[in-house]
Amino acid sequence: MTLDKIARLIGAKVLCGEEKLTEIDAPRAYACDLMSDVLALCSPAALLITGLTNIQIVRTAQMLDIPGVLFVRGKTPMRDTISLAAESGISLIISNMSMFQVCGILYAEGIKPCILSNGGE
């Protein structure tokens, strides 16, 4: 599903990378506030859903080739977080919904979980 469609489904606002939203395809998503868990378990090309807004979120996305990050609960990231994402070609979107709500909506619309290393999803 394109990031553009994801943003529309959950009423998300675009913080940076708007021009890429229709090109980014995120068939999977990973929702987490622990960056080491993301590094361990998030698939490349997945959407990262998080409640954290600091610059290390974008660093983590850089390492894993994550094309887009969705911030939940309406928490706006700091300016340096947005700047680094823009420099890195990573799109950022923000939703006022809770993590549970966005996960529920996106799962119901067909976004798949990342495949865990223990074989589960």
Add this chain to the structure above:
Amino acid sequence: MPEPIDLEYDVVADDYQTAGEASNNLKETLKILGVNSSICRRAAIIAYEAEMNLVIHAGGGRIVANIDENKVEIKTIDQGPGIPDIGLAIQEGYTTAGDHAREMGFGAGMGLPNIKRNADVFEIDTKVGVGTTLRTVINLKESPI
């Protein structure tokens, strides 16, 4: 790859703004060298987790990377407090990180396990009160540059 490449980065303690720059630079260098994206991600995860350990636990340190046609070797060297119990430190979930690291999304006790999982060679030389050297190698033979 025509010539081996050596990279070295200084990592500053408790600097969460610049943390990750070195690892991203290493990853970008590997991409430019034409290393396949899966290997680039493995190297990036190793470097980034090790870099965060230097930032969070070790009082800073150095990252040294040596890249040639056979391998990507990533080492971190610090003069921090050392690791009293390596067996505990490589258990998933064990952490000694403080509140600030946790607020940044780290300190979940996954750093060393993540490094080990992505490395073909994983070695730690540590002495309490002296420091720690971590050495990892990713073999490139099955994924030549």
